[in-house]
Amino acid sequence: GDSVTQMEGPVTLSEEAFLTINCTYTATGYPSLFWYVQYPGEGLQLLLKATKADDKGSNKGFEATYRKETTSFHLEKGSVQVSDSAVYFCALRSAGAGSYQLTFGKGTKLSVIP
Amino acid sequence: GAVVSQHPSRVICKSGTSVKIECRSLDFQATTMFWYRQFPKKSLMLMATSNEGSKATYEQGVEKDKFLINHASLTLSTLTVTSAHPEDSSFYICSASPEPSSYNEQFFGPGTRLTVL
Numbered sequence: 001g002d003s004v005t006q007m008e009g010p011v012t013l014s015e016e017a018f019l020t021i022n023c024t025y026t027a028t029g030y031p032s033l034f035w036y037v038q039y040p041g042e043g044l045q046l047l048l049k050a051t052k053a054d055d056k057g058s059n060k061g062f063e064a065t066y067r068k069e070t071t072s073f074h075l076e077k078g079s080v081q082v083s084d085s086a087v088y089f090c091a092l093r094s095a096g097a098g099s100y101q102l103t104f105g106k107g108t109k110l111s112v113i114p
Numbered sequence: 115g116a117v118v119s120q121h122p123s124r125v126i127c128k129s130g131t132s133v134k135i136e137c138r139s140l141d142f143q144a145t146t147m148f149w150y151r152q153f154p155k156k157s158l159m160l161m162a163t164s165n166e167g168s169k170a171t172y173e174q175g176v177e178k179d180k181f182l183i184n185h186a187s188l189t190l191s192t193l194t195v196t197s198a199h200p201e202d203s204s205f206y207i208c209s210a211s212p213e214p215s216s217y218n219e220q221f222f223g224p225g226t227r228l229t230v231l
Contacts, residue, residue: 004157034219043118043207043224044158089157101148102220104157 002027006090006105013080013112021075021108023064023090031092033057033066033073034102038087047075047088080112117141118210120223127198128231135193135226137208143188144210148220149181152205164191198230 007022025031032051036044048057053068064075073090090105117140127133137147146165150158164170164185172178180202182194191210195202205227209220 036222041224043120044209044222046219049219101160101163106155106157 002031002092002094002103004090004092004103004105006088006108008106008108009087010109010111013110015082015112015114016079017112019075019077019080019084019110021088021090021110023073023075023105025071025073025090025092027071027092027094027103029095030068031094033064034091034093035062035064035073035075036089036091036104038089038107040086044089080110082112082114085110085112116212116221118144118208118221118223120206120208120226122226123224124227124229126229126231129199130197132194132196133198133228135195135206135208135228137191137193137210137223139189139210139221142210142212142221144191144212145188146211147185147191148209148211149183149191149193150207150209152207152225158207161193195228198228200230203228203230 003026005024034049035047037047038044048059050057050066056065062077064073087107087109089107091102093102119138121136149161152158160173161176162170162172162183164183166185166188170183185191205225207225209222211220
């Protein structure tokens, strides 16, 4: 079955540091890939997505590139802020018409300190 | 747009009682809604998928009689935890998808923290 593996947290960075959160997946075909963010006390919000190989999703300074050859979708940000402190989830949605179920990774907690 | 609400946000109940959690799509019609359970330091686990007007589809290992799901309208789905026990304590999250058979994203509610004493 489908699965998502992302780096264990927690990750603690100083403000303006570079962020990478690794995510790899196992799925048949060409799934769609997502990064969701969960701020403290809130629900998940879609951060960015990519639906085909070599697509780059980007939002709020975050980027991730769909790498079919390495089955990866690593999240990056060049300069993190305290407000980026949250839990980040990598997820995939299987390919195929009518497919809308998401498979999530375990989440990576990011803490950014001033 | 695309706001999903959950009520209540927190609930504490005694063991053996039943608890109902509501999930509403506020500005769109949700043909499909999903219920997830999130354990501490673990991923979201899909419990069931509900389609308006039909029975929910439960994931393997999820007790249908314990977690009752009703999706009676295009804007409301409810999850009832029957005869709750301390091991049911968790964070329950719903999401809603506007269409049943497209690549539209899921919009998530803020979650409900259930504590069973």
